Amino acid sequence: VAGPSALEDKRVDAVVAVKAREGNRYDGIPVVITDPKELIETAGSLHCGSPNIARFLKEYLEGATNTKIAVVARPCDAKAIIELAKRNQVKLGNLLVIGLNCTGTLSPARAKALFKDVFEVDPADVVSEDIEGNELIIRLKDGSEKKKNLAELEEKGLGRRENCRRCETNIPVMADIACGKWGTKDKNSTFIEVCSDKGSDLVDMAIKAGAITTETPTADAIETREKKDKAAVELAQKWQEKDFATLEEMDNNERFGYWSGQFSHCVKCYGCRDACPICYCQECILEADRGFVAPGEVPPNMLFPMMRITHVMDSCVNCGQCQDACTMDIPIARLIFLLSKKIGDIFNYEPGMDITKMPPLRTVTDQELSQEGIEVSF
Amino acid sequence: MPTMFLEKFNTPDGLGHFQVVEFKPPAELPDDEYPYVLTTGRSIFHYHTGSMTRRTEKLNDEVQGGFVEVNPEDAGKAGVRDKDLVTLTTRRGTIEARAKVTDDVPSGLLFVPFHFADSCANVLTNPALDPGCKCAETKVCAVKMEVKA
Numbered sequence: 001v002a003g004p005s006a007l008e009d010k011r012v013d014a015v016v017a018v019k020a021r022e023g024n025r026y027d028g029i030p031v032v033i034t035d036p037k038e039l040i041e042t043a044g045s046l047h048c049g050s051p052n053i054a055r056f057l058k059e060y061l062e063g064a065t066n067t068k069i070a071v072v073a074r075p076c077d078a079k080a081i082i083e084l085a086k087r088n089q090v091k092l093g094n095l096l097v098i099g100l101n102c103t104g105t106l107s108p109a110r111a112k113a114l115f116k117d118v119f120e121v122d123p124a125d126v127v128s129e130d131i132e133g134n135e136l137i138i139r140l141k142d143g144s145e146k147k148k149n150l151a152e153l154e155e156k157g158l159g160r161r162e163n164c165r166r167c168e169t170n171i172p173v174m175a176d177i178a179c180g181k182w183g184t185k186d187k188n189s190t191f192i193e194v195c196s197d198k199g200s201d202l203v204d205m206a207i208k209a210g211a212i213t214t215e216t217p218t219a220d221a222i223e224t225r226e227k228k229d230k231a232a233v234e235l236a237q238k239w240q241e242k243d244f245a246t247l248e249e250m251d252n253n254e255r256f257g258y259w260s261g262q263f264s265h266c267v268k269c270y271g272c273r274d275a276c277p278i279c280y281c282q283e284c285i286l287e288a289d290r291g292f293v294a295p296g297e298v299p300p301n302m303l304f305p306m307m308r309i310t311h312v313m314d315s316c317v318n319c320g321q322c323q324d325a326c327t328m329d330i331p332i333a334r335l336i337f338l339l340s341k342k343i344g345d346i347f348n349y350e351p352g353m354d355i356t357k358m359p360p361l362r363t364v365t366d367q368e369l370s371q372e373g374i375e376v377s378f
Numbered sequence: 379m380p381t382m383f384l385e386k387f388n389t390p391d392g393l394g395h396f397q398v399v400e401f402k403p404p405a406e407l408p409d410d411e412y413p414y415v416l417t418t419g420r421s422i423f424h425y426h427t428g429s430m431t432r433r434t435e436k437l438n439d440e441v442q443g444g445f446v447e448v449n450p451e452d453a454g455k456a457g458v459r460d461k462d463l464v465t466l467t468t469r470r471g472t473i474e475a476r477a478k479v480t481d482d483v484p485s486g487l488l489f490v491p492f493h494f495a496d497s498c499a500n501v502l503t504n505p506a507l508d509p510g511c512k513c514a515e516t517k518v519c520a521v522k523m524e525v526k527a
Contacts, residue, residue, distance in 0.1 A: 288439035
């Protein structure tokens with residue numbers, strides 16, 4: 001490398017990326033890097049985990065208010081960052097968002113069980129995972145590969161996290177650049193889609209510094225990329241239909257019964273609130289001393305989940321963090337994402353895609369709410 | 379990872395030995411003067427004497443002091459309403475607690491958590507011990523309840 005990196009020439013003060021804690025690939029943690037030499041430790045994909053990048057930025061790095069940060073982000077991370085920026089919790093101007101293509105992640109515990117029980121390998125021997133076409137492929141220390149049909153695994157409830165299965169955003173075009181293998185010829189190159197002026201500057205600088213060499217993708221490469229994306233989107237849509245069908249087939253009474261049953265398991269741990277990248281109030285109305293939800297009661301009154309849902313549903317990016325955090329396995333992400341979709345249809349809004357469009361429930365007018373045909377039901 | 383007792387027990391013949399236990403009733407049961415069974419236990423928001431959890435603001439906000447859970451039927455008969463301050467008395471002593479009227483306990487049973495020194499459940503409980511293991515009989519004794527005037 002001939003020239004300075006973005007860290008070295010102070011274009012950014014820090015890089016936020018994900019690395020394996022003590023080499024454990026099932027324990028991916030967000031790290032703040034200021035020494036360029038340490039960046040290499042974050043190389044390689046960690047699919048078996050789901051670090052909460054947007055929340056990390058907001059909670060521990062003042063939402064980049066006073067620091068310039070380059071941050072790696074899956075599509076849901078990038079979307080959450082944008083929704084947080086709309087709520088003035090993240091300073092987008094100080095961020096360089098390095099998007100990473102993503103077709104899903106697995107929960108660490110379930111991934112280990114899957115590798116041990118279904119792939120019949122020692123999870124510690126797995127060095128990488130990949131989804132190629134219909135297959136989930138794992139590569140082992142000894143260089144060998146094992147593959148299984150992903151659809152068959154997921155029919156059995158194995159495989160990717162539920163929210164990932166139904167996610168339609170594989171290429172994070174809302175980031176400054178989107179990097180991924182789709183459309184590349186070999187494993188040593190990355191397809192970079194430049195999505196903003198900032199992203200363009202970064203790529204130009206990297207070329208100038210001799211850090212990367214680039215070539216223009218062929219029409220074939222672009223077509224391959226589009227095809228792969230399309231196939232992944234179609235699979236996601238099928239999962240959405242499937243996940244939502246069970247909820248939507250119920251009439252209102254059944255639905256109410258189903259959800260009040262689910263929420264009756266709530267132990268009021270606040271895990272969903274604390275994991276949600278969109279929730280940001282410093283003084284949360286759901287706290288016991290606020291006089292809104294009765295203190296000392298478990299399960300809490302239904303106001304508790306309802307309030308949580310209504311506060312975030314117009315901005316839900318389907319990151320699944322709430323459901324991961326739920327100690328009682330309440331399928332809360334499914335409900336919030338379903339409602340988010342419905343609101344999105346009504347107001348023509350897709351969370352996390354466009355910084356200039358505000359979340360609809362923050363900007364809705366009385367006139368819009370009284371329009372005929374608008375009905376949001378749980 | 380070895381599983382304990384899967385292969386053998388730590389006994390001369392390596393087998394688990396069952397013991398016959400003869401039922402003994404609790405040392406003290408309700409009567410006309412002390413008509414309810416008192417049982418004690420935990421609230422999900424606190425741990426034991428609350429030396430840590432009562433100093434944790436968020437947990438203290440959830441449950442700030444002692445209470446007694448009363449079945450609605452018993453509450454009705456005794457003229458106790460939710461959040462009333464009541465006195466609980468056993469042959470050992472008396473404490474005050476706020477009534478929490480709830481179906482979580484059956485009729486005839488009162489539940490008092492033991493986290494709160496200022497509403498101390500073990501002032502009430504029976505020091506009778508299990509003859510074998512010497513475990514105190516904190517889960518059953520006879521108690522009466524009155525609305526504090």
